[in-house]
Amino acid sequence: LDSDREAALTIAVTPSELDTRLAGGWTIPASWYSDPALYQDELDRIFARRWHLAGRLSALSKPGDHLVCQAGHIPVVVVRDGDSGLRGFVNVCRHRGHPVALEPGNAKRLQCRYHGWTYGLDGRLTGAPRCRLEPGFDKSELSLLPVAVDVWRDLVFVNPDPGAEPLLTSAPELDDVLAARGFDERPGFRFHGRWTYTIEANWKAWTENAIECYHCPLVHKNSFNDQYATDHEVYDVVNSGPLMGQFTKYRRRADGAPVAADGPQFRFCLLYPSAMLIEDDFVFFVGSTVPTGPDSCEFVTDTYVSPDLPEAEVESWLAAWNQTLEEDLEVVAAQRNGLRSGAVPYGRLLPTSESAIAHFHRLVVADLEREA
Ligand code: FES
Secondary structure: OOHHHHHHOOOOOOHHHHHHHHHOOEOOOHHHHOOHHHHHHHHHHHHOOOOEEEEEHHHHOOOOEEEEEEEOOEEEEEEEEOOOEEEEEEOOOOOOOOOOOOOOEEOOOEEOOOOOOEEOOOOOEEEOOOHHHOOOOOHHHOOOOEEEEEEEOOEEEEEOOOOOOOHHHHOOHHHHHHHHHOOOOOOOOEEEEEEEEEEOOOHHHHHHHHOOOOOHHHHOOOOHHHHEOOOOOOOEEEEEOOEEEEEEOEOOOOOOOOOOOOOOOEEEEEEOOOEEEEEOOOEEEEEEEEEEEOOEEEEEEEEEEOOOOOHHHHHHHHHHHHHHHHHHHHHHHHHHHHHHHOOOOOOEOOOOOOHHHHHHHHHHHHHHHOOO
16 A cells, blocks of 8 residues: 555544645645544634634624624624623523524523523523522522633624633734735625525635635636636735735726726635635625534625615625635535545645645644644
């Protein structure tokens, strides 16, 4: 057996072998895109310990305002508590697991609709029907479980680890890279809708597709590649810490106006592992990847549009974006069978065109290797 065939027959790989592979331009093992044990490690060591997008700060302006989101696999509710600002909790009732909030809104307290357990905005259990009949039932032991909350500009982030270091300590690039390229979360854009995509692929395959544009000329010939310049010479890629950014110019504009010569006009940021922010002059996407199984995930994005663009142009620009995402869905789903088979145990990257994937793999490996 040559060494590649040998690797195909084993799931395990030593850290030093992996290191050599990654340094040589190879991918992580194909088995990592479907292995249930590795997936569980990812949930515990990556998703449960990293920052995730929760939503817009402007949605949490009044006491009692709350929003619901996923911090990876973990459901979360973020509330504005009148006394102490923002608080985040695992959105799982301490009784039997129903969410305590099903959708965004405003309420004086969070009441689980299943059996009526009620929690204050500080997370403390204040009422549970019939609990007085139960000797030893101690409400003070049954508060909602806290998660860390942080804010960057108008964006709210959550981390399932309540002791997590602040967002900007772990991701100073949000200021350094995005602000320097004019990223401004498009103030004044109006909410247009939430898009949810079910993806038949491991979250890493979906993410890798999002952080390289090597595939754009072929897969997105009539969508993304028609909207934006994807030539290697003009497509700016920045990989720094947990941030993987892509910046380029329009090929054509939604409003038909001439394309300016300078400045990044399309701005994309993956904040590892799940947050995706995308903006241009016409749309702003606030998106998250949610792992749903060893080889499946979801992508959920809130969509905001420019109030200055006529409705027909908004719809046409969004249609091109939806087409782009549908095309991405299709290619990553088609990868799944091949990756599952293990017949090709490692892929060979093009490090110049796919530098973000190599960077991403390093982050995944480092997180998996750290202490649980
Ligand atoms: Fe929430 Fe029963 S699961 S009250």
